[in-house]
Amino acid sequence: MTYTDLLFQLVVHLGLLTKASGWKFAEHASKGGPLGELVQWSDILATLYILGHDVVVTSEVEQLASLINGLPTAFSSCQVRTSIPVDLMFTDIVGLIQFKRKVKNGYGKFSCLLRIIDSFGTEPAFNYMPYAKHHSKSQWGMHNLHPQQFFTMFPHSPDNSFMGFVVEQHLLQTKLASVQRKNQAVVYGKALYMWQGKDSYLNSFKDLLEVHGTVFVNKPSDNILPSFVHNHGILKGPELQQLLRESKVFVGLGFPYEGPGPLEAIAQGCVFINPRFSPPHSSQNVKFFKGKPTRRSLASQHPYAEDFIGMPHVYTINIDNATEVRIAVKKAIAAVDAHEVQPYMPYEFTEEGMLQRVNTYISHQDFCTQLKSPWVPHESVQFILSRAGQSCKSACMQKGRICEPSYFNELNNQAVLEKHIGKTCGSVKYTEDIFYPAYLATQNECLMQKQPMLFSCVGERPDVMRLCPCRDFIKGQMALCQRCL
Numbered sequence: 001m002t003y004t005d006l007l008f009q010l011v012v013h014l015g016l017l018t019k020a021s022g023w024k025f026a027e028h029a030s031k032g033g034p035l036g037e038l039v040q041w042s043d044i045l046a047t048l049y050i051l052g053h054d055v056v057v058t059s060e061v062e063q064l065a066s067l068i069n070g071l072p073t074a075f076s077s078c079q080v081r082t083s084i085p086v087d088l089m090f091t092d093i094v095g096l097i098q099f100k101r102k103v104k105n106g107y108g109k110f111s112c113l114l115r116i117i118d119s120f121g122t123e124p125a126f127n128y129m130p131y132a133k134h135h136s137k138s139q140w141g142m143h144n145l146h147p148q149q150f151f152t153m154f155p156h157s158p159d160n161s162f163m164g165f166v167v168e169q170h171l172l173q174t175k176l177a178s179v180q181r182k183n184q185a186v187v188y189g190k191a192l193y194m195w196q197g198k199d200s201y202l203n204s205f206k207d208l209l210e211v212h213g214t215v216f217v218n219k220p221s222d223n224i225l226p227s228f229v230h231n232h233g234i235l236k237g238p239e240l241q242q243l244l245r246e247s248k249v250f251v252g253l254g255f256p257y258e259g260p261g262p263l264e265a266i267a268q269g270c271v272f273i274n275p276r277f278s279p280p281h282s283s284q285n286v287k288f289f290k291g292k293p294t295r296r297s298l299a300s301q302h303p304y305a306e307d308f309i310g311m312p313h314v315y316t317i318n319i320d321n322a323t324e325v326r327i328a329v330k331k332a333i334a335a336v337d338a339h340e341v342q343p344y345m346p347y348e349f350t351e352e353g354m355l356q357r358v359n360t361y362i363s364h365q366d367f368c369t370q371l372k373s374p375w376v377p378h379e380s381v382q383f384i385l386s387r388a389g390q391s392c393k394s395a396c397m398q399k400g401r402i403c404e405p406s407y408f409n410e411l412n413n414q415a416v417l418e419k420h421i422g423k424t425c426g427s428v429k430y431t432e433d434i435f436y437p438a439y440l441a442t443q444n445e446c447l448m449q450k451q452p453m454l455f456s457c458v459g460e461r462p463d464v465m466r467l468c469p470c471r472d473f474i475k476g477q478m479a480l481c482q483r484c485l
Contacts, residue, residue: 006363007052007053007054008087008088008362009053009054009056009085009086009087010048010054010055010056010086010087010089011056011058011067011086011088011089011090012044012055012057012089012091013057013058013064013089013090013091013095013098014041014057014058014059014092014095015092015093015094015095015096015097015098016092016094016095017059018059018095019060019061020060021094035260036119036153036165036256037117039165039260040117040163040260043164043354044117044358045057046166047354047355047358048090048358050355051355051359051362061098064095064099065102068099068102068103071085071086084109084113087113088113088114088115088362089110089113089114089115090115091114091115091116091117092116092117093118093140096114096116099114111144111145112146112367113367114145115151115361116143116149116150117163118150118151118152118160119152119153119258120153120289120296121152121157121160121293121294121296122140122141122143122147122160122293122294123159123295123434123456123458124147124159124434124453124454124455125295125434125454125456125459126138126140126293126294127141127142127144127145127147127453128142128451128454129143131432131434131451131453131454132293138292138293139291140293144453146367147159147160147405148160148161148367148405148406149367151163153165154258154303154304155304155348155478155479156258156303156304157294157296157457157458158392158403158404158405158458159403159405159456161361161365162348162357162478162479163357163358164348164349164354164357164479165260165349165354166349166350166354167260167263167264167350168237169267169345179242179245179246181245181246181247181248181336182210182247183209183210183333184209184210184212184248184249185205185209185211185212185248185250185251185329186214186249186250186251186265187202187211187212187213187229187251187253188250188252188259188265189213189215189256190215190216190234191215191216192215192217192222192223192225194253194254194255195215195224195225195253196224199226200322201253201319201320201322201325202226202229202251203226204322204325205325205326205329206228208326208329208330209333211226211230211251212230212231212232212243213229213230213231213232214233214234214235214240215231215233215234216233216234217231217233240264241264241268244265244270245268245269247265248270248271248332248333248336249270249271249272250262250265250266250271250272250273252272252274252275252301252302253275254275254277254301255301257288257298257301258298258302258303258304259302262274262302262305262314263304263345263346266309266313267343267344268343269336269341269342271312271313271315271332271335271336271341272302272315273315273317273319273325273328273329274301274302274305274314274315274316274317275300275317275318276316277298277299277300277301278299279297280297280298280299281298282297282298295458296458300316302314308478309346312335312340312341313341313344315328346476347477348478348479356480357477357479357480360479360485364484374404374407375406375484376404376406376407376484377483377484379483380404380471380472380481380484381404381469382399382401382472383407383411383420383467383470384401384467384468384470385420385439385465385467385468386465386467386468387465388441388462388464389461389462389463389464390460391458391459392457392458392459392466392469392470393457393458394460395466395468396457396468396470399470401470401471401472401473402470402472402473402478403457403469403471404469404470404471404481405455405456405457405469406469407469407471408437408449408452408455409452411437411467411468411469412436412437412448412449412455413448414428414446416437417437417446417467420467421439421446421465425439425444425445425446426444426445427444427445427446428445428446428448429446429447429448430448430450431447431450432449432451432454433454433459435447435456435459435460435464436448436454436466437449437466438461438464438467439464439465439467440463440464441465442463
């Protein structure tokens with residue numbers, strides 16, 4: 001594996017760690033607070049350093065302000081960008097908002113250099129300000145960046161880019177061989193509130209396995225854990241890996257959504273019990289997602305584990321059905337005992353996988369050059385006409401491909417659309433929305449995109465067939481096409 005010879009000057013601003021954010025991520029890290037974002041940021045910093053780039057890190061607004069004040073004054077986006085001694089800037093949504101406040105009129109000159117770490121993603125409908133104000137306003141959206149400048153935790157939003165993280169492996173191979181599996185389960189949930197209302201679920205399999213937890217309990221009077229749970233408290237990485245390696249099952253409670261925990265457990269040879277949601281969880285019915293710049297709905301606690309790993313490593317079940325739970329747990333135990341389940345880690349979550357992906361992004365993604373051809377080769381892309389009411393994300397996945405938004409411009413053409421519908425358009429209409437280019441069969445009307453910022457892989461309208469750019473991908477590395485290296 002080779003890396004680029006191009007070395008860049010990078011700025012990393014950790015908005016989530018600033019006092020101004022009020023989130024206290026660092027303070028809560030050892031008390032059951034969310035670790036996923038911190039894991040991801042540590043992996044990003046390590047990756048950028050290993051790739052050889054010069055990295056300046058800021059974690060307070062004052063540090064960011066000092067850095068910006070040292071850069072050449074910018075009053076418009078027309079100024080020469082080469083005067084800025086920064087090639088790329090990585091931050092999160094909070095950091096982006098802080099940055100916009102500090103740079104003020106010079107934001108246009110910097111905006112194409114930004115790379116935004118955004119766990120759940122920002123869809124085009126929430127990103128383009130004029131559209132978002134009328135349709136889907138979000139306090140975290142309306143930044144008018146290229147949608148692929150937003151980088152997600154998991155590869156769930158093809159309009160965005162997939163950053164990911166590295167699944168930890170602390171145990172040496174020599175030590176792994178000596179670890180014996182015990183008839184025990186580890187429950188996924190470090191905070192007490194995650195366990196509320198789950199007693200009947202846990203009771204349904206407590207006779208099959210010894211149940212362990214890694215929950216922060218501030219004082220004994222706060223403890224609501226069932227008496228049969230062996231609680232270890234918050235464990236350090238190597239200790240947690242040891243516990244997982246000794247266990248057979250990793251039990252999801254339904255929250256947190258899409259964290260690194262299940263992948264760490266699967267990498268240690270556990271079977272993950274993944275709670276199914278019916279109806280799916282989204283901003284329409286769950287407070288957690290309200291205000292987030294996405295309409296995505298989750299059919300389970302961990303869609304990546306369900307869709308891209310699956311059985312025998314993952315059982316996605318209705319945890320309110322005690323019979324279904326017991327059957328799944330028994331099957332999981334039997335599979336581990338029969339050595340049908342071995343430690344497994346998708347390549348895209350290994351150290352090499354992340355280095356490969358980030359290096360390719362830095363080498364090829366360019367949001368500053370206008371009218372530049374897509375860096376994904378044409379040979380990797382196939383144009384597909386969706387069914388009526390189907391999104392391009394769904395249409396591409398149905399063909400074993402990934403929606404590639406950089407090719408929407410090429411598709412936004414009457415002749416190209418007519419070739420795929422097999423007839424001449426009765427009429428052509430240019431409009432601004434997230435469903436186009438598309439074909440309205442009932443009126444023989446071709447609908448073209450008027451605003452490139454609204455090209456969307458996830459937009460779907462019941463009565464139109466979308467024309468979709470679908471690319472191939474490297475097995476185990478969905479972010480990259482087969483000819484992208």
